[in-house]
Amino acid sequence: MSTENDTVKTPQKSDYDDKFGSAEQQETIEKLTQSDYKWGFTTDIETEVAPKGLNEDTIRFISAKKKEPEFLLEWRLKAFRYWQKMQEPHWPNVNYPPIDYQDAYYYAAPKPKKELKSMDEVDPQLRETFEKLGIPLDEQKRLAGVAVDAVMDSVSVATTFKKELAKHGIIFCSFSDAVQNHPDLIEKYLGSVVPYTDNFFAALNSAVFSDGSFCYIPKGVRCPMELSTYFRINAANTGQFERTLIVAEEGAYVSYLEGCTAPMRDENQLHAAVVEIIAHKDAEVKYSTVQNWYPGDKNGVGGIYNFVTKRGICLEENAKISWTQVETGSAITWKYPSVILKGDNSIGEFYSVALTNNYQQADTGTKMIHLGKNTRSTIISKGISAGKSQNSYRGLVRVSKNADNARNFSQCDSLLIGDKCGAHTFPYLEISNTTAKVEHEATTSKIGEDQIFYLNQRGIDTEDAIGMIVNGYCKEVFMELPMEFAVEARNLLAISLEGSVG
Amino acid sequence: MDSEKKDIREWYQTAFADFENSLNGGASLPFHAVRKKAIARFAELGFPSTRNEDWKYTNIAPLLKHQFQPVAEAPDIAAESLAPFLFKGLDADRLVFVNGVYNEALSSVSNLPDGVILDTLENAFTTHADTVTQALGKTVSYEEETFSALNTAFARTGVFLSVPAGVVLERPLYILHVSKTEGREFLAAPRNLFLFGDNSQARLVEGHYNLDGGTSFKNSVTEISVGADALVEHVRIQDESKDAFHFATTQVEQATGSNYTSVAIDLGGSLVRNNLNVHLAEERCEAHLIGFYFGSGRQLIDNHTMIDHAVPNCESNELYKGILDDRAHGVFNGKVMVRPDAQKTNAFQQNQAILLSDDAHIDSKPQLEIFADDVKCSHGATVGELDDESLFYLRARGIGEQEAHAMLRLAFARDIFNYIKIDAVRERLEELVVERFNNKA
Numbered sequence: 001m002s003t004e005n006d007t008v009k010t011p012q013k014s015d016y017d018d019k020f021g022s023a024e025q026q027e028t029i030e031k032l033t034q035s036d037y038k039w040g041f042t043t044d045i046e047t048e049v050a051p052k053g054l055n056e057d058t059i060r061f062i063s064a065k066k067k068e069p070e071f072l073l074e075w076r077l078k079a080f081r082y083w084q085k086m087q088e089p090h091w092p093n094v095n096y097p098p099i100d101y102q103d104a105y106y107y108a109a110p111k112p113k114k115e116l117k118s119m120d121e122v123d124p125q126l127r128e129t130f131e132k133l134g135i136p137l138d139e140q141k142r143l144a145g146v147a148v149d150a151v152m153d154s155v156s157v158a159t160t161f162k163k164e165l166a167k168h169g170i171i172f173c174s175f176s177d178a179v180q181n182h183p184d185l186i187e188k189y190l191g192s193v194v195p196y197t198d199n200f201f202a203a204l205n206s207a208v209f210s211d212g213s214f215c216y217i218p219k220g221v222r223c224p225m226e227l228s229t230y231f232r233i234n235a236a237n238t239g240q241f242e243r244t245l246i247v248a249e250e251g252a253y254v255s256y257l258e259g260c261t262a263p264m265r266d267e268n269q270l271h272a273a274v275v276e277i278i279a280h281k282d283a284e285v286k287y288s289t290v291q292n293w294y295p296g297d298k299n300g301v302g303g304i305y306n307f308v309t310k311r312g313i314c315l316e317e318n319a320k321i322s323w324t325q326v327e328t329g330s331a332i333t334w335k336y337p338s339v340i341l342k343g344d345n346s347i348g349e350f351y352s353v354a355l356t357n358n359y360q361q362a363d364t365g366t367k368m369i370h371l372g373k374n375t376r377s378t379i380i381s382k383g384i385s386a387g388k389s390q391n392s393y394r395g396l397v398r399v400s401k402n403a404d405n406a407r408n409f410s411q412c413d414s415l416l417i418g419d420k421c422g423a424h425t426f427p428y429l430e431i432s433n434t435t436a437k438v439e440h441e442a443t444t445s446k447i448g449e450d451q452i453f454y455l456n457q458r459g460i461d462t463e464d465a466i467g468m469i470v471n472g473y474c475k476e477v478f479m480e481l482p483m484e485f486a487v488e489a490r491n492l493l494a495i496s497l498e499g500s501v502g
Numbered sequence: 503m504d505s506e507k508k509d510i511r512e513w514y515q516t517a518f519a520d521f522e523n524s525l526n527g528g529a530s531l532p533f534h535a536v537r538k539k540a541i542a543r544f545a546e547l548g549f550p551s552t553r554n555e556d557w558k559y560t561n562i563a564p565l566l567k568h569q570f571q572p573v574a575e576a577p578d579i580a581a582e583s584l585a586p587f588l589f590k591g592l593d594a595d596r597l598v599f600v601n602g603v604y605n606e607a608l609s610s611v612s613n614l615p616d617g618v619i620l621d622t623l624e625n626a627f628t629t630h631a632d633t634v635t636q637a638l639g640k641t642v643s644y645e646e647e648t649f650s651a652l653n654t655a656f657a658r659t660g661v662f663l664s665v666p667a668g669v670v671l672e673r674p675l676y677i678l679h680v681s682k683t684e685g686r687e688f689l690a691a692p693r694n695l696f697l698f699g700d701n702s703q704a705r706l707v708e709g710h711y712n713l714d715g716g717t718s719f720k721n722s723v724t725e726i727s728v729g730a731d732a733l734v735e736h737v738r739i740q741d742e743s744k745d746a747f748h749f750a751t752t753q754v755e756q757a758t759g760s761n762y763t764s765v766a767i768d769l770g771g772s773l774v775r776n777n778l779n780v781h782l783a784e785e786r787c788e789a790h791l792i793g794f795y796f797g798s799g800r801q802l803i804d805n806h807t808m809i810d811h812a813v814p815n816c817e818s819n820e821l822y823k824g825i826l827d828d829r830a831h832g833v834f835n836g837k838v839m840v841r842p843d844a845q846k847t848n849a850f851q852q853n854q855a856i857l858l859s860d861d862a863h864i865d866s867k868p869q870l871e872i873f874a875d876d877v878k879c880s881h882g883a884t885v886g887e888l889d890d891e892s893l894f895y896l897r898a899r900g901i902g903e904q905e906a907h908a909m910l911r912l913a914f915a916r917d918i919f920n921y922i923k924i925d926a927v928r929e930r931l932e933e934l935v936v937e938r939f940n941n942k943a
Contacts, residue, residue: 091555399885401860416875419845429866430559431885434857440868440883446875 053102056080059207062107066176066211069183072190079196079206086200092363093392093424094332096305099270106208106241164224170254171216172227175243178214185216189247193276193313193340201272202309205241209274212243217252217283226482228257242273248283250316255286257485270305271330277312279319281343285312286322288481290489292329298387300359303331310337314346314372322349323366324480326489331360336394338367341375341403348377351477355493356389356421365395365412365426370403370436379410382474385421392424399436406433412442415473417466467493507549510566515545517572517689518655524574528658531627532635540644540654547648559833559865560804564773565747570689570719572656576600577682579713581608587678587711592926594676594707595620597661601681602690602720604659612673617666620675623693624659634662638695641725641753641781649749649775653723657693660722667699667729674705674924681742683716692722700729700757706736707927712743712770719747726752730784731759737922739931742770744799751777758784765921767931768795768803769938779808782816793822794918796938797830797862804833811844814874820851823918825911826862837869838881844874851881856888856914888914908939 051058059080063073088099165172171182179186196206217223248254271293279285287310296303306329312321323337333356339348350366368377377397385391391414399406414423425442447469455465471478471490478486518541522529549566550557579600588596597620598608604622614620619630626634644654661677679692698704710720720742728734742748748771754762768774780789795803809818824832838849855864868881888910896906915935922928 414870414872416872416877419843419875421875422871422873424872425868425870425881427866427868427883429864429883429885431855431857431866432860432863434860434862434887436857436885437887438883438885440866440881442868442870442879442881444870444872444877444879446877 052105054080054104054106054208058106062208062210065107066179068179071183071187072179075191075196076207079203080208082197083200083203083207086203088200092334092394093390093426094334094361094363096332096361099305101204104270107210168221168224169218170221170223171214173214175209175212175214175245178245182214182216185247186214186245189245189276189278191276193278193311194274194309199309201307202274205243205272205274205309209241209243212245212273214244215246215254215256217248217254219249220251221249222252223254226255226257240269240271240273242271244273244275246275246277246285246287248277248279248285248319250280251282252280253284255482256288257482258287258289271307273308273310275308275310275337277321279312279314279321279346281316282318284320284322287312287324287337288485289323289325289327290485290492291325291327291333292492294331295329295360296331296358298358300331300388303360304329306330306333306335308335310335311340311367312338312348313340314343314348314375316343316346317372318345319343320347320349322347322351322480324351324477325353325364326477326481326492327352327354327362327364328492330362333360333362333364336365336367338369339377340369340371341377341406342371344372345374346372347375349480350377350379350381351480352381353384353474353477353489353493354382354391354393355384356386356391358387358389360387360389362390363392363394365393367396368398368408370397370399370406370408373402373404374406375403376407377409379408379412380476381410381412382477383412383414383423384417384470384473385414385423386417388420390422390424392426393442394426394428396428396430397438397440398430399433399438401432403433404435406436406438408436408438410438410440412440413473414442414444415470416444416446506563506566507551510569511545511548513569514652514655515541517570521572521656524572525658528624528627532631533627533638533657536639536644537655537657540651543644544648544651544655547651549648556806556835559831560773560775560802562773565719568687568717568719568747570687572658573601573603573686573688573690576603576605577684579605579608579680579682583713584608584678584680587680587709589676589707589924589926589930592674592676592707592924594674596676596678597622599659599677599679599692601683601688601718602658602679602692615669615671618669618671619662619664621662622659623657623662623695626662626695630662630664633664633697634695637697637727638693638725641727641755642723642751647751649721650723650751653691653693653721653751656689656691656721657723658691660693660695660724662695663704664697665699665702665704668701669699670703671705674707676707676709679708679710679720680713681711681716681718681720681746682713683718683743684714685716687717687719689719689721692720694722694724696724696726698726698728698732698734701731702729703733704735705924706734707924708736708738710738710740710742710748710770712741712746715743715745717745717747718743719749721749722751724750724752726754726762728754728756728760728762730757732757733761734763735923736762736764737924737927738764738766739927740766740768740770740774741934744770744772744801746771748774750775752779754778754780754789756780756782756784756787756789759786761788763790763921764792765918766791766793766805767918768793768797768805769934771801771803773802775804775806777806777808779810780818781810781812782818783812785813785815787816789816789818790921791818791820791822792918792921794915795822795824795832796827796915796935797824797832798827798938800829800831802831802833804835806833806835806837808837809839809849811838811840811847811849813841814843814845814847816844817848818850821918822853823914824855824864825858825914826855826864827858829859829861831862832864833866834864834883835867835869836881837871838879840870840872840874840877840879842873845876847874847877847879849877849879853881853883854914855885856911857885858887904940908936911939912936
């Protein structure tokens with residue numbers, strides 16, 4: 001056997017030098033990159049839809065359908081008129097074909113809709129959908145006290161644990177129910193954190209939002225369970241416009257979870273949600289998200305456009321708002337969960353894991369606006385880009401003139417898997433107070449060959465090794481998630497990584 | 503506001519006609535065609551507003567309130583009046599420009615090594631027409647950016663330096679710009695071209711000073727080409743009057759294995775904008791971008807840097823520090839771009855600012871854009887005040903509050919000054935900065 005033949009048969013180390021250690025590892029990666037979206041399926045439920053297109057009639061239709069009070073219709077129309085004058089923004093680091101806002105349905109409600117008293121009455125097909133998602137509703141009751149307000153195509157279909165919550169005076173219901181039963185609260189808080197003039201997509205949402213969740217924790221109450229809502233986009237070609245409003249009165253505490261998966265489809269879908277959080281004196285709100293909408297196939301076809309406005313305000317002293325997000329889905333993610341630190345001594349936190357693969361694009365981060373004295377904020381952002389994806393962190397830390405002794409610590413790390421992806425960091429620091437202490441750190445690196453080698457050596461294959469390393473890298477964020485969610489997030493990351501490593 | 507912008511744009515277009523007439527023979531040279539295209543492009547581009555991301559924090563409205571007149575002739579100034587700006591003990595070749603116009607009497611150039619060309623750009627247009635035509639505007643295009651277009655249109659002269667391969671310039675080159683307004687609001691558009699051959703070595707010191715206060719608008723463009731394995735150190739000191747507008751664009755192109763260091767010090771000016779762009783075009787390059795600024799009064803000092811890692815195996819290192827007092831406003835925007843396939847890139851960036859007054863303000867935007875995976879990139883930004891414990895330590899040893907403050911500030915700034923290898927320059931600069939600190943303390 002000649003040496004020449006040897007060199008033909010054995011791939012040279014240099015072939016893989018810039019990637020991963022060995023040919024075998026390369027193959028594993030190659031294989032895994034091919035894997036498809038595991039959770040793609042559509043449920044066949046007849047939906048009642050508004051006519052295609054967007055005009056004042058559509059809005060009146062939605063409002064009438066939902067039997068909304070006059071003030072809400074007026075507000076929607078004001079938002080719509082304002083929206084018409086606005087230009088769609090194009091500053092983020094993402095690319096997508098122009099959206100035709102007239103070529104979409106703005107309202108779709110699942111049929112049949114009737115009052116449900118127990119789980120048995122829920123449409124079996126619907127329940128099956130949740131089974132596939134791994135959220136069996138009937139099990140939820142037994143599970144560690146998680147109440148689920150399941151939103152199926154904009155209209156809430158089942159609400160559990162209502163009685164338990166009612167005992168504490170907690171209101172947790174769909175947005176439409178809140179409009180019917182607590183219009184005073186809605187009128188008081190709706191748009192107080194994210195006014196309809198805020199941005200293009202917030203205006204659009206304000207005009208046409210279909211449903212969402214409303215949560216109100218009265219003074220001094222500590223919510224006894226994690227509140228959870230599963231959003232799910234279902235009817236084809238329907239823009240999804242959720243509206244979430246959370247109000248925590250003085251001394252209240254709530255941990256709110258939001259998680260999503262979506263069916264596979266070819267056409268891009270716009271999702272422009274708005275989340276508003278109001279934390280009064282000494283209140284604490286913890287908002288956790290796991291987002292795994294359809295990211296498009298491996299050629300970048302299809303997938304959800306996730307253009308979301310999320311903002312909380314620490315209205316009075318000692319309030320605390322904490323955002324935790326795990327973003328693995330959507331073709332384009334564009335969102336900045338923010339905190340306005342208005343009350344003295346208030347605290348804002350942002351923990352994020354954003355994973356992009358194939359042709360996914362993410363432009364996400366946070367804004368911490370320090371207005372009150374002794375306000376503190378922490379930002380931990382972990383970006384992972386793989387395939388041909390683009391992942392950007394964009395964050396703002398603003399310390400205003402009167403925010404004495406404000407503190408901020410930001411850490412933004414990027415991990416690159418493969419040499420065709422991109423990681424970007426755009427932090428903005430605007431400081432106008434001498435006593436401010438603001439620190440920002442960012443690093444970019446790739447998964448270490450030596451780490452993979454170390455794990456391989458101990459009998460762990462490359463796929464698991466990468467999963468382990470990435471999970472370790474994200475640990476700081478996962479620790480902030482509630483227990484059930486943390487497990488789910490870890491699984492989700494592992495599944496997403498299957499398709500992402502390469 | 504918009505009408506003001508339009509008016510002032512038209513003003514520069516009109517001024518261009520006068521400028522053309524003052525050029526005499528210069529208008530017949532090939533470069534004049536470029537000027538004409540540049541003024542036309544300027545008219546299209548107009549002045550940027552804060553809605554432009556590159557100008558988000560820098561409002562140039564104050565600049566648009568003046569009608570600056572291009573200068574053809576500079577006032578005479580006495581040689582003694584330059585004394586404060588000459589670094590004691592500095593043995594350097596010196597080119598002096600007054601209001602952007604070359605002053606031969608004040609300049610002194612010794613025997614340069616064979617092959618080195620050092621001249622004004624105005625002369626070089628005729629004496630080295632081919633080289634200049636080929637290189638000028640190659641890296642800074644008037645097409646894209648307003649102030650580059652404005653500079654190209656009004657570019658009359660500047661420095662042309664060409665160092666052939668293998669030549670080491672033993673003595674630094676000191677380019678001294680002084681302004682004397684005598685009540686006339688003038689526009690100067692220095693245009694510099696530096697070409698460093700392979701394996702050459704050079705040190706540049708650039709100084710921008712003012713003799714009589716007053717308002718002026720200096721809008722310069724400098725193009726630097728660093729040949730393979732060449733070594734270039736570039737120190738830039740800007741201490742213009744508190745009413746001066748200072749805009750400077752520097753574009754550096756680096757070839758294989760070259761090493762370029764920029765140390766930029768900004769002390770003066772009412773509205774200062776520096777664009778420093780480094781293009782690492784070939785492998786094994788090293789770039790160091792270092793900067794210090796001290797703003798007081800109502801100064802606005804804006805540093806924009808861009809390091810473009812276009813190929814693998816390069817290294818960049820960036821450190822900018824600033825101290826802001828009174829109502830001063832600092833802006834830092836540092837972008838590091840790592841292009842696809844620019845593997846094994848090392849890029850480090852640090853930006854630190856200290857605010858001394860509640861009316862002072864800093865906007866910092868360190869950016870990383872990375873398209874390659876096998877890279878080490880990091881950036882850090884901190885904003886804070888002087889460390890209380892350090893202050894206490896000094897006070898406990900009987901050092902007065904003012905002095906302790908000045909000491910800590912100097913220590914903060916010294917990290918930057920230490921990058922200046924020319925002792926005479928560094929020592930004078932330290933003195934100058936301490937003086938400023940004490941005046942403010």
